[in-house]
Amino acid sequence: MIDIDNYTIVPLFSKVVACSNLNLNNSEIKRILDILKTIKMTKVNDSGNLEAAHTSIDLNVLENKKLLFLKKKILNSFMLFKNNVLHCENDFKIITSWIALTKKEEHTQNFHKHTNCFYSGILYIKTPENCGDIEFRSFNDKNFDANYKETNIFNAESWLFKPIESRILFFPSETWHSVKRNKSNEDRISIAFNFFPVGKIGNKDSQANLSLKL
Numbered sequence: 717m718i719d720i721d722n723y724t725i726v727p728l729f730s731k732v733v734a735c736s737n738l739n740l741n742n743s744e745i746k747r748i749l750d751i752l753k754t755i756k757m758t759k760v761n762d763s764g765n766l767e768a769a770h771t772s773i774d775l776n777v778l779e780n781k782k783l784l785f786l787k788k789k790i791l792n793s794f795m796l797f798k799n800n801v802l803h804c805e806n807d808f809k810i811i812t813s814w815i816a817l818t819k820k821e822e823h824t825q826n827f828h829k830h831t832n833c834f835y836s837g838i839l840y841i842k843t844p845e846n847c848g849d850i851e852f853r854s855f856n857d858k859n860f861d862a863n864y865k866e867t868n869i870f871n872a873e874s875w876l877f878k879p880i881e882s883r884i885l886f887f888p889s890e891t892w893h894s895v896k897r898n899k900s901n902e903d904r905i906s907i908a909f910n911f912f913p914v915g916k917i918g919n920k921d922s923q924a925n926l927s928l929k930l
Contacts, residue, residue: 734797734886738789751782769822772815806913813909823897830889833910837886840906843879847904848896850877
């Protein structure tokens with residue numbers, strides 16, 4: 717709850733996006749980039765769109781033995797978030813992870829979401845200036861479009877986050893998002909990943925026991 721003037725504001729049923737810094741040093745960044753350069757890439761789709769971004773063919777890049785130190789850092793950061801903000805009791809496993817590469821003038825034009833996972837995330841590794849923000853958007857039905865003198869978290873239909881080296885974002889997997897056009901002359905490089913809960917979820921006749929090994 718947030719107190720504003722004489723009102724107590726409750727951001728009801730909000731989509732919680734967490735933004736933090738993994739505090740990777742220059743040596744770690746270089747080490748990660750050297751490893752990522754050895755992984756084969758492909759276009760996000762095969763529609764022939766020359767402006768489409770690239771993704772790794774390997775969808776489990778964080779299982780690379782040389783990147784296990786990074787996987788541990790990401791999991792530790794997510795655990796702090798899910799424990800202290802979401803107050804979620806489940807453990808979580810990273811079930812997929814891939815490289816997202818956006819070259820000059822490339823982008824992911826279409827909004828998309830991730831399925832068969834609980835939370836998703838992105839870690840920025842190389843982020844030249846003007847390389848393309850990530851945009852989250854709500855497609856919920858509204859009866860009216862009013863005019864607002866400023867945009868804030870209580871009235872926004874979309875929200876932008878600037879990619880910054882070592883910044884990590886966690887967001888609900890069902891949240892629609894896209895990456896803006898890379899207007900720099902260099903590649904924008906990040907690692908994306910999806911989390912899945914482990915153990916018992918739900919209650920009574922809607923419960924399940926997910927026995928993925930951690």
